[in-house]
Amino acid sequence: MVGDNRYNPSEVEKYWYEKWLESDCFHSKRYSGTPYVIVIPPPNITGYLHIGHALNNTIQDILIRWKRMSGFNALWVPGTDHAGIATQNVVEKELMKKGLTRKDLGREEFLKEVWQWREKYGNRIIEQLKRLGVSCDWTRLCFTMDKNFSRAVQTVFVSLYKKGFIYRGKRIINWCPRCTTALSDEEVEYSPYNGSLYYLRYPVEGGGFVVVATTRPETMLGDTAVAVNPSDGRYKDLIGKKIRLPFMNRLIPIIPDNQVDMKFGTGAVKVTPAHDPVDYAIAYRHNLEFITVMDETGKMNENAGIFRGIDRFECRTRIVEELRKQSLIEKIETYEYRIGRCYRCDTIIEPYISRQWFVKMKELAQPAIKVVMEGHLKFYPERWTKIYLHWLNNIQDWCISRQIWWGHRIPAWYCSDKACPPIISVETPKECSQCGCKNFVQDEDVLDTWFSSWLWPFAVFGWPEKTKDLEFFYPTSTLVTAQEILFFWVARMVIAGFEFTGKKPFESVYIHGTVRDETGRKMSKSLGNAIDPIEIIDQSGADALRFSLISLTAFGQDVFLPEKFHHKGRNFVNKIWNAYRYIEMLLEKNDCSYIEIDSVESFKDLRLGERWILALLNRKIVHITECLNNFRFNEAADSIYEFFWHQYCDWYIELSKMYHTKEPYLISRVIPVLVYLMVKLLKLLHPFIPFVTEELHSRMKKITNIEDAFITTSSWPSYSNVFDFDDSLELMDRIKEIVVEIRDLKTFFKIPVTKDLQAAYHGISLLDADEYRHMVEFLSGIKFQKADQIIKTHSKDEIVRSRGHGFFSIKLSGIVNIEAEIERLVNEKKKVLRVYQETENKLTNSAFLSNAPSKVIERTKKLRADLELELNKIEKNIKLLTGDVL
RNA sequence: AGGCGGUUAGCUCAGUCGGCAAGAGCGCUUCCCUUACAAGGAAGAGGUCGUGGGUUCGAUUCCCUCACCGCCUACCA
Numbered sequence: 001m002v003g004d005n006r007y008n009p010s011e012v013e014k015y016w017y018e019k020w021l022e023s024d025c026f027h028s029k030r031y032s033g034t035p036y037v038i039v040i041p042p043p044n045i046t047g048y049l050h051i052g053h054a055l056n057n058t059i060q061d062i063l064i065r066w067k068r069m070s071g072f073n074a075l076w077v078p079g080t081d082h083a084g085i086a087t088q089n090v091v092e093k094e095l096m097k098k099g100l101t102r103k104d105l106g107r108e109e110f111l112k113e114v115w116q117w118r119e120k121y122g123n124r125i126i127e128q129l130k131r132l133g134v135s136c137d138w139t140r141l142c143f144t145m146d147k148n149f150s151r152a153v154q155t156v157f158v159s160l161y162k163k164g165f166i167y168r169g170k171r172i173i174n175w176c177p178r179c180t181t182a183l184s185d186e187e188v189e190y191s192p193y194n195g196s197l198y199y200l201r202y203p204v205e206g207g208g209f210v211v212v213a214t215t216r217p218e219t220m221l222g223d224t225a226v227a228v229n230p231s232d233g234r235y236k237d238l239i240g241k242k243i244r245l246p247f248m249n250r251l252i253p254i255i256p257d258n259q260v261d262m263k264f265g266t267g268a269v270k271v272t273p274a275h276d277p278v279d280y281a282i283a284y285r286h287n288l289e290f291i292t293v294m295d296e297t298g299k300m301n302e303n304a305g306i307f308r309g310i311d312r313f314e315c316r317t318r319i320v321e322e323l324r325k326q327s328l329i330e331k332i333e334t335y336e337y338r339i340g341r342c343y344r345c346d347t348i349i350e351p352y353i354s355r356q357w358f359v360k361m362k363e364l365a366q367p368a369i370k371v372v373m374e375g376h377l378k379f380y381p382e383r384w385t386k387i388y389l390h391w392l393n394n395i396q397d398w399c400i401s402r403q404i405w406w407g408h409r410i411p412a413w414y415c416s417d418k419a420c421p422p423i424i425s426v427e428t429p430k431e432c433s434q435c436g437c438k439n440f441v442q443d444e445d446v447l448d449t450w451f452s453s454w455l456w457p458f459a460v461f462g463w464p465e466k467t468k469d470l471e472f473f474y475p476t477s478t479l480v481t482a483q484e485i486l487f488f489w490v491a492r493m494v495i496a497g498f499e500f501t502g503k504k505p506f507e508s509v510y511i512h513g514t515v516r517d518e519t520g521r522k523m524s525k526s527l528g529n530a531i532d533p534i535e536i537i538d539q540s541g542a543d544a545l546r547f548s549l550i551s552l553t554a555f556g557q558d559v560f561l562p563e564k565f566h567h568k569g570r571n572f573v574n575k576i577w578n579a580y581r582y583i584e585m586l587l588e589k590n591d592c593s594y595i596e597i598d599s600v601e602s603f604k605d606l607r608l609g610e611r612w613i614l615a616l617l618n619r620k621i622v623h624i625t626e627c628l629n630n631f632r633f634n635e636a637a638d639s640i641y642e643f644f645w646h647q648y649c650d651w652y653i654e655l656s657k658m659y660h661t662k663e664p665y666l667i668s669r670v671i672p673v674l675v676y677l678m679v680k681l682l683k684l685l686h687p688f689i690p691f692v693t694e695e696l697h698s699r700m701k702k703i704t705n706i707e708d709a710f711i712t713t714s715s716w717p718s719y720s721n722v723f724d725f726d727d728s729l730e731l732m733d734r735i736k737e738i739v740v741e742i743r744d745l746k747t748f749f750k751i752p753v754t755k756d757l758q759a760a761y762h763g764i765s766l767l768d769a770d771e772y773r774h775m776v777e778f779l780s781g782i783k784f785q786k787a788d789q790i791i792k793t794h795s796k797d798e799i800v801r802s803r804g805h806g807f808f809s810i811k812l813s814g815i816v817n818i819e820a821e822i823e824r825l826v827n828e829k830k831k832v833l834r835v836y837q838e839t840e841n842k843l844t845n846s847a848f849l850s851n852a853p854s855k856v857i858e859r860t861k862k863l864r865a866d867l868e869l870e871l872n873k874i875e876k877n878i879k880l881l882t883g884d885v886l
Numbered sequence: 887a888g889g890c891g892g893u894u895a896g897c898u899c900a901g902u903c904g905g906c907a908a909g910a911g912c913g914c915u916u917c918c919c920u921u922a923c924a925a926g927g928a929a930g931a932g933g934u935c936g937u938g939g940g941u942u943c944g945a946u947u948c949c950c951u952c953a954c955c956g957c958c959u960a961c962c963a
Contacts, residue, residue: 005923190959197963214963227963264962271963278961337962383890387958390889394959483958514957540925551911554900558891558957562898568911571925582922634900638910653922740929747917747929781920835907842905847943856905856944863907 007577009541013691026135028075036072037476039457044083046090049128051515054533058546060480061134065687069716077460079142084407084449085344091117114406133542133690142460144452152459153408153452154426161424165360172280173399175352176342177298181403182356186488193339199330205242211330213265218315221304222293225271230256257282274353357401365392367498380510380631381556391487400448407446454492457505479506510631513558536566543689544570551637573692580696595675595704602672610673611725612732613652618723658778680717742780745801757782761808822881829874836867
């Protein structure tokens with residue numbers, strides 16, 4: 001026999017991935033057939049493969065392999081994302097080890113460093129993806145900083161600017177003092193924070209105090225007003241009066257504004273227009289002064305008076321101390337609130353006023369809303385539709401400039417000498433049309449990484465050029481992604497799709513759940529709770545990882561992974577491996593070197609076992625295909641698992657052992673059917689566990705007439721009329737029932753397996769047929785004789801059982817524990833009686849009879865009949881055992 | 887504050903249109919190293935389907951209430 005009894009994935013996986021690549025198995029055809037296209041959510045070049053990637057990419061791979069086998073011209077475009085802030089952070093950290101900052105190097109040198117880093121590590125995650133077995137077309141590997149991609153980004157910027165959708169303005173934005181850059185609203189993550197609410201006493205000019213509550217006392221240095229609600233009786237008289245701001249000695253007005261919540265704090269709020277979005281809005285309405293009191297690193301600046309040069313949090317402490325000394329602290333309450341942090345470095349965000357570039361989103365968003373409203377772009381699960389629409393309907397302007405160096409530099413040019421309006425163009429301008437000067441400086445800032453990612457579905461095909469690829473492969477088919485980037489990426493891609501190509505970028509979006517640990521936390525490196533997929537692949541193989549992950553992830557539901565989750569797939573793959581070994585062994589034993597599958601001859605004059613398993617295969621093919629059509633991956637995976645293990649292996653393979661070596665039926669029918677099933681099952685399994693199926697397919701090729709060079713480029717199984725053996729399904733179920741009943745009886749009475757048992761049956765007409773009786777005898781390990789008299793001649797060493805279909809008895813030479821059997825029967829009777837009663841109630845209920853569909857009534861009637869029969873038999877059995885004669 | 891998801895076996899979870907004698911994997915119990923597989927086989931135990939109502943002939947499933955867990959949005963300083 002070939003191979004170890006344990007499947008060893010490591011060599012197999014390496015071998016086949018190389019083979020697939022060598023043979024261009026994952027290439028799409030230019031340009032024929034019906035395209036099915038997926039673009040990968042490009043992983044960040046600084047990233048390592050985590051379990052979330054594994055799930056995301058396994059799903060895509062299942063879809064693409066399934067579609068490829070189903071005859072589509074399947075294309076999966078891979079790529080990576082330059083991840084501006086993250087990558088810059090990584091490289092800066094490297095520099096720091098040498099005691100250098102990016103500023104020491106200067107922009108140009110620093111970018112060289114980053115490019116070098118990316119050459120060295122940028123494809124690390126791609127290599128990890130390959131280990132997962134993903135079938136991307138690697139000849140199309142894209143990067144968001146590729147030349148053509150840059151061109152797409154610049155083109156988009158210019159186009160939007162010309163249409164008036166991009167503007168530059170001084171606004172309050174989210175500022176990360178560590179990354180020293182602006183962030184968009186989406187790049188800020190909020191989390192609970194145990195802080196304090198400080199009640200500050202502001203002296204009113206002319207006597208008295210107003211108490212204001214704040215969580216950030218240090219911002220008081222930039223206060224330019226105190227606001228109260230105009231309908232707040234407490235403060236009516238104060239409106240229009242002035243406050244002398246502590247430390248700054250500045251007079252600031254008390255103003256009325258409806259946005260002030262009377263119920264919160266004291267109902268009076270300090271207004272710091274340059275450091276708070278709400279205050280900014282108030283200030284805008286009241287024409288207040290904007291005073292910035294911090295610098296870009298979060299230190300207090302020259303406007304902070306005596307606190308200049310102190311870090312913002314240190315300043316907070318100092319100010320509170322000082323105010324306390326001056327009796328200007330009313331009280332301090334502990335207060336939990338949500339605080340925004342930088343999604344890249346976790347630093348607390350400072351709302352900060354600065355000049356940035358923005359995209360007006362409202363109008364651009366309209367087609368993206370419409371397409372979903374009209375049902376031309378669908379989300380799976382559907383509930384994301386509402387969340388998507390809610391965001392788009394409330395969309396805010398998008399801050400796209402970043403004060404970093406790594407990224408697409410903003411194509412805005414300023415005259416060196418004069419303050420002309422910026423010139424926006426892809427190329428360096430030659431001459432300013434306003435002042436005629438020829439010297440320009442380019443805007444220092446780069447664009448938000450997502451400002452390039454949102455072009456992904458068409459930029460990967462060469463847009464803005466009108467390429468053949470674009471024409472043929474775009475729009476793409478399905479986008480597979482996680483909920484976290486629905487706004488960041490998905491919604492913006494739809495917007496960009498319509499704005500720049502006039503088309504939706506994809507037909508449907510499947511949003512899978514987030515992978516969490518047992519306690520419900522997101523898996524992340526910083527939490528130290530991450531399961532490393534590469535480690536699992538090393539140990540148990542990519543197939544094991546993929547199958548386990550998919551099987552455990554319900555449609556669109558978050559998944560909580562227990563520690564040994566991957567054992568399910570590992571054990572399953574091992575089972576498949578061994579089933580194959582059995583077939584190979586069987587062929588050897590029977591001198592079969594070559595099996596012609598799909599030959600009409602093999603499917604003639606089949607017995608029950610063959611008819612049954614083929615009919616079941618038919619059903620499975622339909623069901624699994626249906627599941628995949630509906631993104632129900634776990635259901636598909638579990639369905640094949642059940643069929644392969646618990647039908648094919650547990651019953652059909654076992655049944656095949658009933659035949660003697662070289663028995664004609666074995667050779668002419670059983671072996672071909674076994675092989676046929678294996679061939680088809682491997683195909684059904686291939687999208688889920690590509691490696692082991694390819695390996696076994698290649699082995700099958702040597703012994704059968706299958707011609708496909710690779711399973712991955714072979715065809716998906718379909719329903720076959722030849723196997724319309726539906727009558728066999730119920731019949732086989734009954735045989736299985738009888739077998740299980742006998743096995744149970746044997747276990748119950750602790751009868752050794754090997755013991756050659758004589759048994760008799762009565763009233764089970766099924767067993768009158770030699771074929772079926774032999775099956776039961778073989779599978780349950782007893783020998784039958786027909787004996788009508790048995791139930792009348794019960795003796796102590798004979799045990800009688802029944803279930804639905806009659807009686808059988810087994811003659812034992814030893815002692816049987818009659819009491820145990822009686823107890824079991826009594827319990828059984830109770831159980832059956834309860835259900836029988838429920839059924840009876842239904843069927844005597846006229847409302848049920850008149851309202852329920854006839855199908856349900858029929859089913860219920862049949863159930864009642866079965867239960868009644870069973871009850872009778874249990875009772876008779878009890879009588880027999882207690883010695884009552886019938 | 888609003889929205890969404892969850893609550894089913896000891897654990898992790900399925901369960902589509904309302905009708906099942908409510909399922910799986912792991913774990914557990916008993917037996918078995920029977921020549922595909924001990925990462926295995928056979929048999930079995932284990933559930934008031936979160937609470938309280940409602941609709942219905944019939945509810946794990948639909949509606950409402952509440953509780954707890956989680957997530958996402960939001961300008962309460």
